[in-house]
Every structure is written in C-alpha cells, then in structure tokens.
Amino acid sequence: PAALDRMLRERAQRLAAALPKLEALRGTVHEHAGVSLFEGSDGFRHLWEKVFRSGVKEYRIMTSGVGLLEFVREPYLVERIIAERIRREIRSRQLIVDSPTARKIVEKDREELRESRLLPKSVALPATVIIFGSEVAFITTRRENTMVLIASGETAISLRTLFDLLWAVSGSGA
Numbered sequence: 001p002a003a004l005d006r007m008l009r010e011r012a013q014r015l016a017a018a019l020p021k022l023e024a025l026r027g028t029v030h031e032h033a034g035v036s037l038f039e040g041s042d043g044f045r046h047l048w049e050k051v052f053r054s055g056v057k058e059y060r061i062m063t064s065g066v067g068l069l070e071f072v073r074e075p076y077l078v079e080r081i082i083a084e085r086i087r088r089e090i091r092s093r094q095l096i097v098d099s100p101t102a103r104k105i106v107e108k109d110r111e112e113l114r115e116s117r118l119l120p121k122s123v124a125l126p127a128t129v130i131i132f133g134s135e136v137a138f139i140t141t142r143r144e145n146t147m148v149l150i151a152s153g154e155t156a157i158s159l160r161t162l163f164d165l166l167w168a169v170s171g172s173g174a
Helices: 002-026 040-053 066-071 076-087 100-107 153-170
Strands: 034-038 058-063 091-097 114-119 128-132 135-139 147-151
Touching: 034 040, 040 076, 040 135, 040 147, 058 153, 091 100, 091 153, 100 114, 114 153, 128 153, 135 153
Parallel strands: 058 091, 091 114
Antiparallel strands: 034 147, 058 128, 128 135, 135 147
16 A cells, blocks of 8 residues: 555656646647547447537548448448448438449448449549548558548538539439
C-alpha cells in the first residue's frame, strides 16, 4: 500500500506540473473538429458504430466496391452493417466504380436502401470515402489497414459538395 500511495502521489505531482502546458494547448483544440485513426476489423466496427450513433438518415459513399470488401477480413461484417443500417432505416447514395462486383452490389440497391451511380471503370478509388453529418471517413485497403475519421463540418461540406457534383454528372445506376 505504501508503494502504491507513493506512486499515485508522484503521478499527481507530474500531472500538476503538466497542467499549465495542457491549458495552453486547450485553446488550440476545437471540440467539434478532430481526427481519429482506426485499424483492423475492430476499427471497422467502431467506425460504423459512429455512423449509426450520428443520427443521420442518409450518408454518401464513394467506393470501388472491391477495396472495401478487401479490407474486411470477415465478410459477414459487411452483411451485419447493411442489416443494421436497414434496421435503422439509414439510406445511402453511392458512387461506385463500374465492375462486375459493383454491378452485383447495385442489383441489391432497393432492398438495401441504397441508390447507386456507376463511375467509369478508369476511375481509381482504392480508398472508400463515407460522408455523414459533419464527419468524413476514409477506409483504405487491407494493405494499409487504416481508417481515418475527420470530424470537421467544413471538410464534410466540401466533400459532400464534390460528391453531389459527381452525382449530378454520373447519370443513373446499372
């Protein structure tokens, strides 16, 4: 008990010494802006929980379709996420690079509460981008194994605007 007490007192002293520096940093941190990094299947689940908890009724997604499926080691995760999205009645608009895999995904649009538009086969989208509320998520391929979530209303507005411009010129789905 004495060693534990000493250790806690030392940590309290170090915290007290660091407080002025932490207070100085406080002015540079914005509550509604930030970057979070996630990895692996657990990170993938956590990212989607953020989407579900955000309260949005629609999100936008840009994907090759293949890159996202390659990231997820357990394909059932995608099925569980789609099922949860349907249960919560969250719709999505998707820009997806034309491929046989993409066309199979697009065939299920109506039942999966999604509207898709195909992008030319020549478009390179190795990372998936999800725009929801005031946040934007980037999901890389399994090779990089990283997801980045940016909580920034301005970034979300910019990417939503770009998405909407691409949507307008992309025509309809399959």
